[in-house]
Amino acid sequence: MKATIWHNPKCGTSRKTLAILEDMPGVEVEVVEYLKTPFIRDKLVQLFADAGMTPAEAIRKMGTDADERGLPDMDDDVILDEMAANPSYVNRPFVETEKGVRFCRPQDKVLEIL
Numbered sequence: 001m002k003a004t005i006w007h008n009p010k011c012g013t014s015r016k017t018l019a020i021l022e023d024m025p026g027v028e029v030e031v032v033e034y035l036k037t038p039f040i041r042d043k044l045v046q047l048f049a050d051a052g053m054t055p056a057e058a059i060r061k062m063g064t065d066a067d068e069r070g071l072p073d074m075d076d077d078v079i080l081d082e083m084a085a086n087p088s089y090v091n092r093p094f095v096e097t098e099k100g101v102r103f104c105r106p107q108d109k110v111l112e113i114l
Contacts, residue, residue: 001114004030006039006047006094014093016107021095024114034087041084047094050101055079058103060091 003021007014021029048058055076059066066072066089071082083089093104099113 001026001097002028002030003095003097003110003114004032006032006034006090006092008035008092009033011092013105013107017093017095017104017110020107020110021114027114034090034092038087039084039090041080044080044083044090047096047101050096051094051103053103055083058083058091060089064088 003024005014005018005021007018009015018029018031021027044055044058048055051058056072056074056079059072059079061067061072071079071089074082079089091103091105093107095102095104095110095113097113102109102113104110
């Protein structure tokens with residue numbers, strides 16, 4: 001099974017999720033450091049839809065100016081444009097496998113799609 005994780009190595013939850021993936025037998029892990037390789041807007045749309053989330057629910061507020069800018073109250077299209085332009089607005093980690101997509105907070109949520 002292939003698993004793709006949108007990862008920030010500075011994030012403890014992201015590191016723990018990656019460790020679960022790497023320790024799982026038969027899982028081939030693709031790591032996308034999304035701060036170095038930003039999201040394509042269409043991929044964000046797909047990830048959020050598959051995870052059952054709205055763009056507003058996926059906003060990273062801690063460590064960003066999202067609240068000060070009023071980003072959570074903006075239209076989905078504006079939020080997606082901002083996330084594509086500044087990937088630090090995307091909360092993490094997201095993991096995608098053939099069984100679906102999960103926003104892995106807490107990290108054990110990844111087990112649902114393995």
